[in-house]
Amino acid sequence: MRDAQKSEAHKPRKPASASEFQNLLMQERDRFTPKMLEAGGYVIDNPKEVAFSPVSQLSARSGLASANFVRLAQSMGFAGFTEMQALFRDPLREAYPASLEERIRHSQGEQVIPNPNDVVAIGLSFAQANIASLTHLAEKLDRMPLEAAINLVLGARVVHVIGADRSFAAASYLSYALNRAGVQCVQIAGLGSSVADQANVMAPGDLLVAISFPPYADDTVTVAGVALARGNPVLAITNSTISPITEGAAEVLLVDDAELHGFRSLTALLSLVQTLMMGIAYRKRGERDDFDIDDINA
Incomplete structure (x- = not known):
């Protein structure tokens, strides 16, 4: 009983918002592994993907093992990745794009590549993504x-x-x-x-x-x-x-x-x-x- 009470006392208080999530990650970064911190940075920078994508897709896009996202969630006080995912889902439900295939990721959303076999089409899509990146930079300078x-x-x-x-x-x-x-x-x-x-x-x-x-x-x-x-x-x-x-x-x-x-x-x-x-x-x-x-x- 005493061990259970001790374990409960040391259980971290899970964040109630995305901003609390970021603050906790920064303030207590010493207790997270480098890979968990990298996963946390990916979560903060890509809340739309985190809100609605399976952890396997996040792993493929980020280059991080799925276990890093799961361990991060548990270290944050969540029961697992799904509970952490819910933290980001509701405020972004309407804004998330329907398709995730053949896209250029950038700071203002997703840029679809009409024809991945057409290098001109790729260049045009990449140029549009760069325009969005520069717009985002200009807005936060x-x-x-x-x-x-x-x-x-x-x-x-x-x-x-x-x-x-x-x-x-x-x-x-x-x-x-x-x-x-x-x-x-x-x-x-x-x-x-x-x-x-x-x-x-x-x-x-x-x-x-x-x-x-x-x-x-x-x-x-x-x-x-x-x-x-x-x-x-x-x-x-x-x-x-x-x-x-x-x-x-x-x-x-x-x-x-x-x-x-x-x-x-x-x-x-x-x-x-x-x-x-x-x-x-x-x-x-x-x-x-x-x-x-x-x-x-x-």
Whole structure:
């Protein structure tokens, strides 16, 4: 009887809303495994799919095992995945699309591919999804901590940038543009030595900009951890507040991009990075009479 009472006392109080779900996941993230956190991030970012899709379909789309969603639900205090699913279902019942086949996922819904064998049709659908992603980005720019991010960059002795896998292109561009704007920047790429060794040269006053998206590159997560352990601030650019690079980050910029069967666009991500760069450039022009923004050529 005593053991039963003890077990009941330690049973987590299940969230009563999607916002409570997100808050619980963030506040108690230490008790969830990395895969459960990734599943939680997927749930938060795709409430419509979670509300009405079988867990097997969520597994196929997310690349995560079904067990991760089930264990997440149980750790949240639900009896199982079905009970957790009900939390997201009612407010979204009318909005969910009827068909899920051959679609491009993006932040504002689903884009149907009329003919998957027609590369022009695929391109047109992907372009429409990118337009929606950019629209979504434009709608939330005023809620992003862009000024705080600019302050971090301009206040740093040296800016270190890391982005692996699909984020490598954005990291390379940001590093190039920062140097063109007169901001000393080093891209951590792991060439010739490990990324951890390269991160260990960060000095006091240096900033790390970490860019990562599912399935979250191990190198980026490692370097973010090294920076935090050394006391260096981290500016995280990622897709979710549950992303492993957001923990301990000084500022977080969230961005969504279109996706077609695992091929993710960089449109919104690069637009956000360029917005950040233009903000930095105009700030520098306002502070220095001899700074010519047209010479950046980024």
